[in-house]
Amino acid sequence: MTNFAIETTKLNVFYGQKQAIKEVSLGFPKNQVIALIGPSGCGKSTYLRSLNRMNDEIEGCRTEGPILYHGRDINTPSEDLYELRKNIGMVFQKPNPFTKSIYKNITFALKRHGITDKRVLAERVEKSLRAAALWEEVKDILTKSALSLSGGQQQRLCIARTVATEPDILLLDEPASALDPISTSKIETLITALKEFYTIIIVTHNMQQAARISDKTAFFYLGEVVEYDDTAKIFTNPTHEKTQAYVSGNFG
Numbered sequence: 623m624t625n626f627a628i629e630t631t632k633l634n635v636f637y638g639q640k641q642a643i644k645e646v647s648l649g650f651p652k653n654q655v656i657a658l659i660g661p662s663g664c665g666k667s668t669y670l671r672s673l674n675r676m677n678d679e680i681e682g683c684r685t686e687g688p689i690l691y692h693g694r695d696i697n698t699p700s701e702d703l704y705e706l707r708k709n710i711g712m713v714f715q716k717p718n719p720f721t722k723s724i725y726k727n728i729t730f731a732l733k734r735h736g737i738t739d740k741r742v743l744a745e746r747v748e749k750s751l752r753a754a755a756l757w758e759e760v761k762d763i764l765t766k767s768a769l770s771l772s773g774g775q776q777q778r779l780c781i782a783r784t785v786a787t788e789p790d791i792l793l794l795d796e797p798a799s800a801l802d803p804i805s806t807s808k809i810e811t812l813i814t815a816l817k818e819f820y821t822i823i824i825v826t827h828n829m830q831q832a833a834r835i836s837d838k839t840a841f842f843y844l845g846e847v848v849e850y851d852d853t854a855k856i857f858t859n860p861t862h863e864k865t866q867a868y869v870s871g872n873f874g
């Protein structure tokens with residue numbers, strides 16, 4: 623039985639002729655927060671998207687190599703991508719709630735999964751909003767449009783929407799980069815609380831954020847992983863010169 627929620631072995635990703643990810647082998651332990659860091663264009667988002675097969679939606683993108691989800695290879699043509707993305711949820715940089723009420727943002731996916739009982743739906747809405755630390759702020763305005771919320775609240779709603787389908791892995795692509803410092807701090811607190819239930823893989827450009835919230839950090843450079851270790855080691859005593867230069871802000 624593997625201790626990793628998900629892992630890749632020598633993963634390669636191509637956009638047409640261009641190779642964006644080169645032989646990346648990483649294992650993500652359960653119930654930890656893992657940060658993916660590195661300069662712009664080094665492949666962090668491409669790698670993250672490969673983990674729930676989102677790159678399949680990009681024309682000309684090809685992913686080669688096993689992606690083991692709890693030990694089972696999900697990089698196969700027969701994989702049910704709808705089911706997979708229910709288990710491996712994703713939140714993007716820019717909050718993207720549906721143009722529906724706060725309530726319906728959560729129930730939309732649940733209904734698609736066949737849950738129709740109103741009482742069950744109401745329970746799941748409350749549970750998800752509580753998990754995303756948003757319930758107290760929105761419990762009296764559930765029928766209002768999600769677009770009436772602040773950017774930070776919208777992002778927490780997107781996290782609530784993602785956890786509503788009860789995934790076990792959350793992929794977060796710079797979830798706080800479009801937010802103000804107070805909303806960012808709320809998202810960070812939330813991520814730390816959520817790791818009790820989820821394995822969380824987060825792309826971030828914010829070194830302090832990676833140091834504050836992650837247990838492990840992978841440093842990407844030109845499509846490869848230069849170093850992957852405990853976050854404390856990466857930030858205080860990295861093995862590679864490039865990692866040292868990057869985390870201390872002396873890169874390039």
Ligand SMILES: Nc1ncnc2c1ncn2[C@@H]1O[C@H](COP(=O)(O)OP(=O)(O)OP(=O)(O)O)[C@@H](O)[C@H]1O
Binds near residue numbers: 664667
């Ligand atoms: N849809 C696409 N089509 C073609 N090339 C792409 C596509 N998306 C990304 N790339 C290329 O793949 C490489 C890795 O990009 P990616 O967005 O994964 O990097 P990143 O580290 O996440 O960057 P950033 O930190 O700026 O978001 C880059 O050279 C980029 O130009």
